[in-house]
Amino acid sequence: MSKSPAYEELVIVVNQLQQRVSELEGLPPVLQQLKEKNDLLEKQSDLLEKRNDQLEKKAELLEEKAELLQRENDILKDKLAKYENPKNSNNSSVPPSKDENRPFKSKSLRKKTGRKPGGQKGHEGTTLKMVSDPNEIIDHAPEYCECCGKDIVSIPGEFVERK
Numbered sequence: 001m002s003k004s005p006a007y008e009e010l011v012i013v014v015n016q017l018q019q020r021v022s023e024l025e026g027l028p029p030v031l032q033q034l035k036e037k038n039d040l041l042e043k044q045s046d047l048l049e050k051r052n053d054q055l056e057k058k059a060e061l062l063e064e065k066a067e068l069l070q071r072e073n074d075i076l077k078d079k080l081a082k083y084e085n086p087k088n089s090n091n092s093s094v095p096p097s098k099d100e101n102r103p104f105k106s107k108s109l110r111k112k113t114g115r116k117p118g119g120q121k122g123h124e125g126t127t128l129k130m131v132s133d134p135n136e137i138i139d140h141a142p143e144y145c146e147c148c149g150k151d152i153v154s155i156p157g158e159f160v161e162r163k
Contacts, residue, residue, distance in 0.1 A: 089096040096102065119125065143153050 087094050088099050145152050
């Protein structure tokens with residue numbers, strides 16, 4: 001029985017593969033150790049990535065919880081302030097003069113300028129000037145005497161001075 005050419009080719013390929021396997025199995029032990037170490041590091045990296053994802057999710061949850069607690073704390077502080085300082089002029093019939101944080105009467109709310117009070121030097125005052133021909137004349141004559149209470153409407157008055 002003769003062997004077919006395909007069979008002979010397969011035998012040659014198998015021999016070549018066996019030779020290559022024996023070469024690879026003969027790798028130096030250093031390379032084998034590095035390969036094992038690399039596999040171990042890849043596994044550790046995968047574990048650390050999973051752990052990092054878990055910690056990030058936990059951090060997000062904690063941040064949300066902190067925000068909720070901060071809002072609740074602000075609300076409770078507002079409620080507590082109402083009880084610590086219960087009455088003032090805004091929420092009761094207590095007059096504004098009894099409010100705690102009000103300025104004293106002797107203290108002005110204006111900022112000090114350093115000038116003396118009153119009209120300043122060089123300032124021209126304005127006054128209502130008397131005109132010789134007024135639009136309307138109003139007579140202010142008393143109807144009774146301030147001393148005795150007698151009716152003096154019918155008694156003619158006399159001109160004393162013009163002011």
